[in-house]
Amino acid sequence: MASNQILTVSQMQAAEQALVDAGETVSTLMERAGAGAADWIWRVAAGRAVTILCGPGNNGGDGYVIARVLAARGLTVRVIAPFSPKTPAARAAREAWGGEPVETAKGGVFVDCLFGSGLARALDQVLETRLCELAAAHDLCVAVDVPSGIDCDSGEVLNDTLPIYDLTIALGAWKFAHWMMPAMQLMGERRLVDIGVAFDWDAAQLAERPVLSPPEADAHKYSRGLLAVVGGEMPGAGVLAASAAMRGGAGYVKLYAGAEPGLVPPDLVVVHDGLDELLADERIAALLVGPGLGRSEEARARLAFVLGCDLPTVCDADALHLLTADMLEGRLSPLIVTPHAGELDALGHTFGSVGLDRVEQVSDLAEALEAVVVAKGPDTMLGAPGTPVVVMPPASAWLSTAGTGDVLAGLIASRLAVGMDSPLGIALEGCWLHREAARLAGPAFSAGDLLDHIPDAYGVLL
Numbered sequence: 001m002a003s004n005q006i007l008t009v010s011q012m013q014a015a016e017q018a019l020v021d022a023g024e025t026v027s028t029l030m031e032r033a034g035a036g037a038a039d040w041i042w043r044v045a046a047g048r049a050v051t052i053l054c055g056p057g058n059n060g061g062d063g064y065v066i067a068r069v070l071a072a073r074g075l076t077v078r079v080i081a082p083f084s085p086k087t088p089a090a091r092a093a094r095e096a097w098g099g100e101p102v103e104t105a106k107g108g109v110f111v112d113c114l115f116g117s118g119l120a121r122a123l124d125q126v127l128e129t130r131l132c133e134l135a136a137a138h139d140l141c142v143a144v145d146v147p148s149g150i151d152c153d154s155g156e157v158l159n160d161t162l163p164i165y166d167l168t169i170a171l172g173a174w175k176f177a178h179w180m181m182p183a184m185q186l187m188g189e190r191r192l193v194d195i196g197v198a199f200d201w202d203a204a205q206l207a208e209r210p211v212l213s214p215p216e217a218d219a220h221k222y223s224r225g226l227l228a229v230v231g232g233e234m235p236g237a238g239v240l241a242a243s244a245a246m247r248g249g250a251g252y253v254k255l256y257a258g259a260e261p262g263l264v265p266p267d268l269v270v271v272h273d274g275l276d277e278l279l280a281d282e283r284i285a286a287l288l289v290g291p292g293l294g295r296s297e298e299a300r301a302r303l304a305f306v307l308g309c310d311l312p313t314v315c316d317a318d319a320l321h322l323l324t325a326d327m328l329e330g331r332l333s334p335l336i337v338t339p340h341a342g343e344l345d346a347l348g349h350t351f352g353s354v355g356l357d358r359v360e361q362v363s364d365l366a367e368a369l370e371a372v373v374v375a376k377g378p379d380t381m382l383g384a385p386g387t388p389v390v391v392m393p394p395a396s397a398w399l400s401t402a403g404t405g406d407v408l409a410g411l412i413a414s415r416l417a418v419g420m421d422s423p424l425g426i427a428l429e430g431c432w433l434h435r436e437a438a439r440l441a442g443p444a445f446s447a448g449d450l451l452d453h454i455p456d457a458y459g460v461l462l
């Protein structure tokens with residue numbers, strides 16, 4: 001059964017080998033992959049002609065299977081083959097197709113079977129131009145497995161100019177490039193064809209939508225979770241995070257920051273003095289520190305004090321620039337950090353995970369901090385100690401506005417105060433609430449507008 005696992009090229013090769021060891025042949029796998037891809041292409045072609053560009057490897061082999069299947073269903077199929085097939089399975093697939101390649105074609109659906117997971121370098125200029133011209137000459141573009149010219153594992157785009165596809169049909173399992181920037185921008189809609197690849201416990205996962213619960217019938221504000229948000233110099237960010245947290249499931253949110261009364265919604269409790277007294281409250285279920293904290297020495301001392309309380313904590317924003325290993329010494333409670341790309345780099349410098357690719361960086365940092373790392377951005381990725389990374393499906397690009405990170409931190413902290421799942425599950429709940437709220441908010445929202453959509457987002461996840 002197709003799963004949401006994301007495999008590296010070497011994991012994919014191992015999976016293919018395991019199937020071959022179990023008695024399959026590469027040709028039967030190619031047949032399955034090609035037939036599955038042909039089904040999708042048949043649907044989107046809706047009777048239009050199909051042009052398939054076939055490369056030298058097994059991605060090209062898939063193309064010949066697709067050509068044969070679609071021609072047998074009565075579609076006009078044109079194959080363009082700048083290379084002759086180099087693998088036994090691709091050669092057999094071309095023979096079974098039995099047609100004559102053409103030099104060029106236009107109109108209908110263009111199918112890219114030039115290169116898949118075996119791409120070893122950027123396309124040369126001639127191939128790049130040919131690929132782009134063919135894509136431009138057709139009404140609809142489909143990439144088989146992955147678009148040609150991208151690195152499957154890193155999501156890097158190796159050529160300056162590549163087509164943007166309407167549909168990408170992943171074969172056997174997702175690759176990181178399907179869900180990682182910048183390659184994911186080329187994919188269009190994504191569909192997965194199952195070819196029998198087994199579930200790999202060491203594989204990364206594409207996040208699945210969590211299911212939240214309503215409060216128990218006898219719930220009260222403390223049983224639902226008391227969250228303290230510790231801010232600092234810039235109270236607006238703390239107010240935003242706390243306002244999100246009030247809608248994320250926690251029963252009670254207290255904000256410690258010098259917020260002006262005019263800035264504070266009436267249902268948010270603001271504490272101005274006595275941080276030690278506030279944090280000594282045994283009813284506190286979780287803490288959020290960082291949004292609006294500042295980076296002064298006072299902020300650093302405040303962060304150290306908060307972390308020293310050893311309560312379940314979310315660290316965001318300024319806290320991520322101030323965080324050092326000694327502040328985490330002896331901590332036993334869950335920690336979740338929510339860095340954007342710049343903060344991830346800052347943490348990498350402090351905790352020694354620079355020069356790695358993004359997946360390794362997130363995993364390494366999770367191990368070093370013994371924390372859940374939510375590397376937020378257009379391709380949000382979550383890491384936890386001893387667990388492969390989890391990648392969020394893309395969210396609204398309108399989230400790229402100031403303050404939405406504070407809202408995310410507030411939501412994750414709220415889920416941490418509710419505390420019904422593992423720290424990784426909790427972080428995912430917050431990310432999904434954020435994603436759903438952004439979807440419901442539509443275009444051009446501000447971070448404050450997002451707050452109004454959190455209750456409906458919650459409703460979607462119940």
Ligand SMILES: NC(=O)C1=CN([C@@H]2O[C@H](COP(=O)(O)OP(=O)(O)OC[C@H]3O[C@@H](n4cnc5c(N)ncnc54)[C@H](OP(=O)(O)O)[C@@H]3O)[C@@H](O)[C@H]2O)[C@@H](O)CC1
Pocket residue numbers: 012013015016026029030033055056057058059060061062086087114115116117118119120121122123124144145146171172195
């Ligand atoms: N895994 C599975 O279970 C299944 C996988 N399947 C399919 O197989 C695909 C992977 O196939 P693959 O390994 O043959 O690699 P593929 O991408 O077709 O090309 C490699 C060839 O291209 C060449 N080459 C590379 N870069 C180049 C460049 N820039 N410019 C020019 N040439 C370049 C390279 O030769 P090189 O020049 O590097 O020696 C080699 O000849 C996978 O994506 C999926 O579609 C399914 O069929 C069934 C089940």
Ligand SMILES: [K+]
Pocket residue numbers: 059112113114115116143144145146147148
């Ligand atoms: K391809």
